[in-house]
Amino acid sequence: MTAPLKERIRADLEARILSGEWPPGYRIPFESELTDLYGCSRMTVNKVLAGLAESGLIQRRRRAGSFVAQPALQSAVLRIPDIPHEVEARGEHYGFELVARERRGVGPKDPPASGLAPGEPVLALTCRHLASGRPFAWEERLISLATVPAAAEADFSAVPPGTWLLRHVPWTEAEHRITALNASPALAASLDLPPGGACLSVARRTWRGDGTLTYVQQVFRGDLYSLGARFAP
Template identity: 40%
Template sequence: MALADTNSWTGIREELLRRIHDRIWQPGEQIPHEADLAEEFGCARTTVNRALRDLAESGLVVRKRRAGTRVALNPPQRATLTIPILREEVEALGRTYRHSLLEKDLRPLPPMLHGAFQVTLGADVLFLKTLHFADDRPYAFEERYINLEAAPAARDMTFEDVSANEWLVHNAPYSHGDISFFAVNADKTLSRKLDASTGAALFAMERITWTGPLPITHVRLIFAPGYRMRTEI
């Protein structure tokens, strides 16, 4: 791993994950102490500690006071969600897909996202609003921010022929991500865009993907009434 990649706790976490997944550290094996890892990566011990805490919270390592940190013998099994291409999702339902790009511009990241989507301070991000359709009926409304440091080619894309959703899946490979699901009540704007009654409960999700320590995109998707998500475990 390049030294530049270990300047942040997320970069160190990715390297520790690699060693666990590649069985460089076997299940149940004690891993090096924080001080030794900090010396190896050339960083502060607190940075290593943050990476190890994240792995412990995910259940991949077990930390005990004065006993060190070990690779978990039985890491938690979780359902895996792939990022769907909405065009394929709609076509799999036997419907005709199209999308409409409603807005596209460069702008500073909103302050409310700074904690979760950490782009370079002062850098503009690409903002898009897109409405996805199934058989000319609204399917999903999308608001998306793209970090141009992670996906520089997005700057020159029109996203009119290919949606940002589909383009990013094919052109901006991600190493990990966070996703949350929730319900929102349709306000006047969502009611109009998604052909929903005002106040109707709508299925929504927010997703952030990274490539190593770099965030790629933050997207908020709100689906028309009747949407149902399915996955395999």
């Protein structure tokens, strides 16, 4: 109740953007309209919108208005890699195989680190990424159908699920857990590695607001992949 006005305005605008009520590209009301809507001065609205722009949630253009930003393929701090994009940026041909696709509930066999509740409906996907025809990465993914119902209809035989998600669903937070592991015989066969070859495992959990969007474990050939991150305090 006694929360500062500008915080309440900011929370309200953020909620509309994150809920999808104002999708990417949507032109949000002008400062003058928001001034009327919230019954405050333009300076107050202006400071809120300037803050949202600095946070990257909206883009502002003089005379045109303020627009909800497109979901960022990459951030300045640390990016969620889009594997096809990265492979092609190295001048190689990208290939993709969908190994398994199943709609089911979260079971006891799924990693508890996924943050998905047992029984929650998910789309479970297993796939393999290729660079110039050579196996490159192995991916096992769970997508929450409660948070991303549209995933049930997506054609993941053509577009890898990571790419599809980055293009269609905005995310607000992500967590990586990165480890090195020796390839098991089965994994070595899938990645065309000698058994025991070093692999880089990236487990990522992605949120949108409070709900977990997706949990994915990607295992890369250590000799073909490195992960970069640039950041500031």
